[in-house]
Amino acid sequence: MQNIVIIGGSDAGISAALRIRELNPAITPTLIAADSYPNFSICGLPYYLSGEVTRWENLAHRTRQDIENAGIHLMLDHTAQAIHPGGKQLQVVDAAGTVKTVTYDKLIIATGAVSLRPKISGINHPGVFFLRWMPDCFRIDEFLKKHNSKAAQSPLTAIIIGAGYIGMEMAEGLSKRGVKVNVVEFAESVMPSVDIDFGEKIRETLIRNGITVTNNIAIEAIEKKDNQLVVKGTNKYEMTADMVLVAAGSMPNTALGQSIGINTGIKGALKVNLKMETNVPDIYAAGDCVETWQRIARSYTYLPLGTIAHKQGRIAGENALGGHKEFAGTLGTQSLKIFDQVMARTGFDENEARKAGFQPVSVDLETWDHKVYYPTAEKLYIRVTADQKTQIILGAQIMGAYKTEVSKRIDIFAAAIYHSMTIDDFSDYDLTYTPPLSSPWDPVQMAAQKLEWKIAGLSG
DSSP, X not given: OOOEEEEOOSHHHHHHHHHHHHHOTTOOOXXXXXXXXXXXXXXXXXXXXXXXXXXXXXXXXXXXXXXXXXXXXXXXXXXXXXXXXXXXXXXXXXXXXXXXXXXXXXXXXXOOEEEOOOSOBTTTSTTEEOOSSHHHHHHHHHHHHHXXXXXXXXXXXXXXXXOSHHHXXXXXXXXXXXXXXXXXXXXXXXXXXXXXXXXXXXXXXXXXXXXXXXXXXXXXXXEEETTEEEEEETTTEEEEESEEEEOOOEEEOOHHHHTTXXXXXXGGOBOOOTTOBOSSTTEEEOXXXXXXEETTTTXXXXXXXXXXXXXXXXXXXXXXXXXXXXXXXXXXXXXXXETTEEEEEEEOOHHHHHXXXXXXXXXXXXXXXXXXXSTTOOEEEEEEEEETTTOBEEEEEEEEETTSOHHHHHHHHHHHHHTTOBXXXXXXXXXXXXXXXXXXXXXXXHHHHHHHHHHHHHHO
């Protein structure tokens, strides 16, 4: 019977183990995790810190008992230190420092990513935090609780370095805990992964909710001053706060894979083929530690997302059993809730499409999420991009109020892009309609039709 070992207990690792059990219940995969929190929702950490999720235990997709009952052998608080491909062995160490040898027939590396640590002097000062794993979350929560008594005299203050997804979610989360939040970002707008005018709408939402935002700043130093931290950057930026959260992105955790000669690529991520195979025989890799195939560009990129990790882990698990499943590729579909608004994107924006060799054309549409005569209609802002020559949809961005189905509407575009649908075909989608929820032509179809008219005018 095959002995399959998985290193990593988050999305990709758990998905691989579960797929193995689905396809061959006679096999008990071994899953090695460096902490004691397997299969926890890392994406849910900001919502525990905000107080919206009241118990950290609720962040577990499955409890330890659930995982073991599914037929997976867990080795928690065990760190994989070395791989010996020749003898198909792992060297692991437990929390007590005991070194153990684990053998394998097939190995899946799912070591994930680590928080990016910018070259900022003073980044290791007490009161400077990162947010990636459960222990990070606990440290922040402990700090907030410890300093909560201060709030009676003056609110706790925080500076968030970075205005990407984690930075935005934590701006809201800390604000809900009564913290006065200041966001500082190197790029021209917040949420650099969306177009600037959408970033400006997000910025307006932040400001409306009491968040201070400063752009075009490179942070250079964090200094200790009494019981506070002074953050300094370019353009004479200087601000004092009680705590600092560094949310500057992540980088693949690949030291273990590199040590045995696994090829690396973008940002040092492990190179894999579409079957999630590395260049080392019988070793697969998946999740935030690997490059990922971009479906539109037909080339590799690095994009650490939970949705991608789940898919890649499932494929690695199936192929470790002898399967031939291939990863279909990512579109970069993402969404963000920020206070009462939701921002979502999929596919390419115009700049990305142009770099990939397309001739992009875009339109903007501002419309109501449902029939305006039915109460509480809210505005949606939609941008859709297509290739002028083929009229194939390449990307979309949507922003609107929470509960206007922004996330699900971007998924409609994602499905269309996945299947290389044209803007003309898009109108044929059979979508639901009832006045409280939509219009006979859904807003996403209205946007595509507007783009079709624009392209027809350009061609004519």
